[in-house]
Amino acid sequence: MKARLLLIDGTVFTGTSFGATGESIGEVVFNTSMTGYQEIVTDPSYCGELITMTYPLIGNYGFNREDNESLTPHCQGLIVREHAEYASNWRNEQSIDEWLAMHHIVGISGIDTRMLTRKIRIHGTMKGMITTSEEPVEVLLSRLQDTSLRTDQVAQVSTKSVQISPNNGKRVVLVDYGAKHNIHRELVERDCEVVVVPYNTTAEEILKYQPDGVMLSNGPGDPKDVPESVQAIQGLLGKVPIFGICLGHQLLSLACGADTEKLKFGHRGGNHPVKELATGRSYLTAQNHGYVVREASLEHTALRVSHVALNDGTIEGVEHKELPAFSVQYHPESAPGPLDNGYLFDRFMTMMEGK
Numbered sequence: 001m002k003a004r005l006l007l008i009d010g011t012v013f014t015g016t017s018f019g020a021t022g023e024s025i026g027e028v029v030f031n032t033s034m035t036g037y038q039e040i041v042t043d044p045s046y047c048g049e050l051i052t053m054t055y056p057l058i059g060n061y062g063f064n065r066e067d068n069e070s071l072t073p074h075c076q077g078l079i080v081r082e083h084a085e086y087a088s089n090w091r092n093e094q095s096i097d098e099w100l101a102m103h104h105i106v107g108i109s110g111i112d113t114r115m116l117t118r119k120i121r122i123h124g125t126m127k128g129m130i131t132t133s134e135e136p137v138e139v140l141l142s143r144l145q146d147t148s149l150r151t152d153q154v155a156q157v158s159t160k161s162v163q164i165s166p167n168n169g170k171r172v173v174l175v176d177y178g179a180k181h182n183i184h185r186e187l188v189e190r191d192c193e194v195v196v197v198p199y200n201t202t203a204e205e206i207l208k209y210q211p212d213g214v215m216l217s218n219g220p221g222d223p224k225d226v227p228e229s230v231q232a233i234q235g236l237l238g239k240v241p242i243f244g245i246c247l248g249h250q251l252l253s254l255a256c257g258a259d260t261e262k263l264k265f266g267h268r269g270g271n272h273p274v275k276e277l278a279t280g281r282s283y284l285t286a287q288n289h290g291y292v293v294r295e296a297s298l299e300h301t302a303l304r305v306s307h308v309a310l311n312d313g314t315i316e317g318v319e320h321k322e323l324p325a326f327s328v329q330y331h332p333e334s335a336p337g338p339l340d341n342g343y344l345f346d347r348f349m350t351m352m353e354g355k
């Protein structure tokens, strides 16, 4: 079946529908990872986004139950050059077509993703629509113009209730702004008892669990859309060790008085080099973010830059000068991506020991 991808600037791509049929509007972003598409489409941080994969063949090893980063996908749709109709892998349980259809996610293939990505790099990420509707382009475009993108993604993807995984190690409250499963796995692997709480849990409620540490998860959207979470973090600073990842990093920075801004086309991929300033070492990292902490805004805060992106020099990590709190913009939990950065979870464990 024919499908079309429309961009807000009027560009129209014609391709083939796979996954669910229908229509979906979101922000068109691109990811340069060569593998890991299952972890990417199930990463809740993509809520509200239409993901373009720059790698030209997607779906070739299928989908399985183990590689999900959340129970259901939250992205708005998937744009690929070619989707594999037959998956070949001993772990494969479902084809990409069946899997996306089951989760009501629209896909479009046969797209010149190289041209699309160049467009986004030149003009920035933009609103777009994937549709299987046969309506004229003008009708579709005016609907695209009239639809505003939602700003409540964190509320959409965060847990609605507290969930506790008992264990015999440190007790960590994981604030779920849209947490990937692998953050939970990394903590459990280090024997932590993990208490997952909704994004809008207050500092008082979090402290009632008497945590040894608080983990601020990744999550979708603009960090400024969740001021209640920023306020909660302010109430936790200095009372308990804090480790933030991606959205958690941006929220910790806002809580300390820094500012965030939107990048032109973001960082999404599995091979972004990052330098740790304390050691001068470079690490390969997995990334997925459209916003970043503004460097100049750190000047009057108690935060210092700990990591920088080697591609564009933007901030990839901060640490508090006096209190036990640090965070990174990238994904040390990988999944998908390089395993180089697991040491940050060990650093968090050490920080909790010293509490």
Ligand SMILES: NC(=O)CC[C@H](N)C(=O)O
Binding pocket: 045, 217, 218, 219, 220, 221, 222, 223, 245, 246, 247, 248, 288, 289, 290, 291, 292
């Ligand atoms: N992966 C994340 O947590 C992303 C954080 C934020 N939504 C951004 O795009 O910058």
